[in-house]
Amino acid sequence: MEHPIMVPPPLLLDRDGPAAVVTINRPERLNAVTFAVFARLPALLAEAAELPGVRALVLRGAGTRAFSAGADIGEFAAVRTTPEQAAAYDQAVLAAEAALAGFPMPTIAAVHGYCYGGGGLALACDIRLAARAARFAITPAKLGLVYPLRATKRLVDAVGPSRAKIILMAGAEYDAARALSFGLVDEVFDDAAALDAGVRELTALLASRSAVTQRAVKETIARILDGVSADDESHAALRAAALASPDYAEGVSAFLERRSPRFG
Incomplete structure (x- = not known):
C-alpha cells in the first residue's frame, strides 16, 4: 500500500513566549506567496488573536534564505489572467494586508534573506526588524504591474513619496543598511541569531506594557x-x-x- 505524500501547510501558526508566530512555509520557493496563502492569512490571524496570553504577532519566512520572494508569479497564468481573476487576486492580497494592519496587537515582521515583491506583508506590519544580510526590492516595473492604491500608500507612508517613486519605478535591490536609511525597516541586527534575540526582546517588552x-x-x-x-x-x-x-x-x-x- 502506497503511503500518501504529506505536504506541509504553506502557513504555520506557533507560539514563542508572549508572541504568536506566523511563518510563510514555502522555503523551496523562497517563501513566495500564493493566492491560497493570501486567502488563508486573515482566518489564521483571527486564530492567532484568540490564543490565550498572546500579546504580539511575529511574521517570518521559513528557512534561512528569505522572508518572502513576494507573490508567486509562477501561478499568475492560472490565477491572474482575466480581469475577473486579477480583481479576485487583488482582493485577496488587500484582505491579507488589511488583516495584518488591523491585528489588535503589535505586529513585527522579522526579515532575513530576500524580502521582495508586491505582497506588502512586511509593510502591513507595525514594525520591521531585519538581519544585516536581508535584501529588499519591490518590482512592479519588472512585470508591467500597477499595485493597489492602499498597498502603495503603505510604502509612501513608510519612506515618503519621492523615495517610493524610486523604489517602484526602478525595482532595484537594496541592502538592509539602505532599507534602514529609507525607513523600510526600523532596526538592523548583525545576523539571524541576533535578529531572533531582538524579536524576542521586543515582544517581551511589548507584553509588559x-x-x-x-x-x-x-x-x-x-x-x-x-x-x-x-x-x-x-x-x-x-x-x-x-x-x-x-x-x-x-x-x-x-x-x-x-x-x-x-x-x-
Whole structure:
C-alpha cells in the first residue's frame, strides 16, 4: 500500500513566549506567496488573536534564505489572467494586508534573506526588524504591474513619496543598511541569531506594557495616516475608554507604589 505524500501547510501558526508566530512555509520557493496563502492569512490571524496570553504577532519566512520572494508569479497564468481573476487576486492580497494592519496587537515582521515583491506583508506590519544580510526590492516595473492604491500608500507612508517613486519605478535591490536609511525597516541586527534575540526582546517588552494603549496607538496612527489631523469624537471615545480601563488604574497604582505595572 502506497503511503500518501504529506505536504506541509504553506502557513504555520506557533507560539514563542508572549508572541504568536506566523511563518510563510514555502522555503523551496523562497517563501513566495500564493493566492491560497493570501486567502488563508486573515482566518489564521483571527486564530492567532484568540490564543490565550498572546500579546504580539511575529511574521517570518521559513528557512534561512528569505522572508518572502513576494507573490508567486509562477501561478499568475492560472490565477491572474482575466480581469475577473486579477480583481479576485487583488482582493485577496488587500484582505491579507488589511488583516495584518488591523491585528489588535503589535505586529513585527522579522526579515532575513530576500524580502521582495508586491505582497506588502512586511509593510502591513507595525514594525520591521531585519538581519544585516536581508535584501529588499519591490518590482512592479519588472512585470508591467500597477499595485493597489492602499498597498502603495503603505510604502509612501513608510519612506515618503519621492523615495517610493524610486523604489517602484526602478525595482532595484537594496541592502538592509539602505532599507534602514529609507525607513523600510526600523532596526538592523548583525545576523539571524541576533535578529531572533531582538524579536524576542521586543515582544517581551511589548507584553509588559498596556494592551489598551497599544490598540489605541495603532488605531490613532492609522487614522492620522489616513488624513485625520484633529481630535474628534472617535478619538475622545478612545481616550475615555482608556481612563475607565483596568490598565489605567494599574498603571497609576504601580507608579505611586514605585513598582512595575502588572497589566492583565
